[in-house]
Amino acid sequence: MVPDLKTGVLTVSDKGYAGLRVDESGKAVSKLLASQGYSVVLHAVVPDESPLIARTLIQWVDEEHLALIVTTGGTGLSPRDVTPQATQQIIDFIVPGIGEAMRAKSMSATPHAMLSRAVAGVRNTCLILNLPGSTRGALENLEVVLPALPHALSKLAGDTSDCAPPSENHQNSK
Numbered sequence: 001m002v003p004d005l006k007t008g009v010l011t012v013s014d015k016g017y018a019g020l021r022v023d024e025s026g027k028a029v030s031k032l033l034a035s036q037g038y039s040v041v042l043h044a045v046v047p048d049e050s051p052l053i054a055r056t057l058i059q060w061v062d063e064e065h066l067a068l069i070v071t072t073g074g075t076g077l078s079p080r081d082v083t084p085q086a087t088q089q090i091i092d093f094i095v096p097g098i099g100e101a102m103r104a105k106s107m108s109a110t111p112h113a114m115l116s117r118a119v120a121g122v123r124n125t126c127l128i129l130n131l132p133g134s135t136r137g138a139l140e141n142l143e144v145v146l147p148a149l150p151h152a153l154s155k156l157a158g159d160t161s162d163c164a165p166p167s168e169n170h171q172n173s174k
Helices: 024-035 050-062 083-090 096-107 111-115 135-156 168-172
Strands: 006-012 039-046 068-072 120-123 126-131
Touching (some): 024 135, 039 050, 050 083, 050 120, 083 120, 096 126, 126 135
Parallel strands (some): 006 039, 006 068
Antiparallel strands (some): 120 126
16 A cells, blocks of 8 residues: 555546546546555546646646646547647656556557557656557556556655665675
């Protein structure tokens, strides 16, 4: 379990925003995060509009001081899928291994996983993860990265301890 970290879930969906689709993926992601000890304090649905996505992410990081933001939706190849672009506009740096790990795991389920443009990055001390819009895809991708999140968030919060203890063999060679 992780300490009670302030987390937000942002669903990016034109249909969800218009009330034409129930936000199942955002609810499922929130539930999974809560079961792991994350405190989901903000949850919103926005349309596939890059400026609005970026503005929401900035507000949640800079004003609400969230430690983690997870987005669902807008990571494919459709012209309206702009979540990765909006995320990249506002982050300080990308964390490529997260997107790579999600795509690698998803490839075992579908070759369409290679079409995902999901990114992960950091703004200030907040980690932002893009997940697919489907409930199944969002949960599968989040489950892949959950084991690494406590360490990542600890480092972003200022933990300066070594990332791994010295190996026994290394200690014996001294």
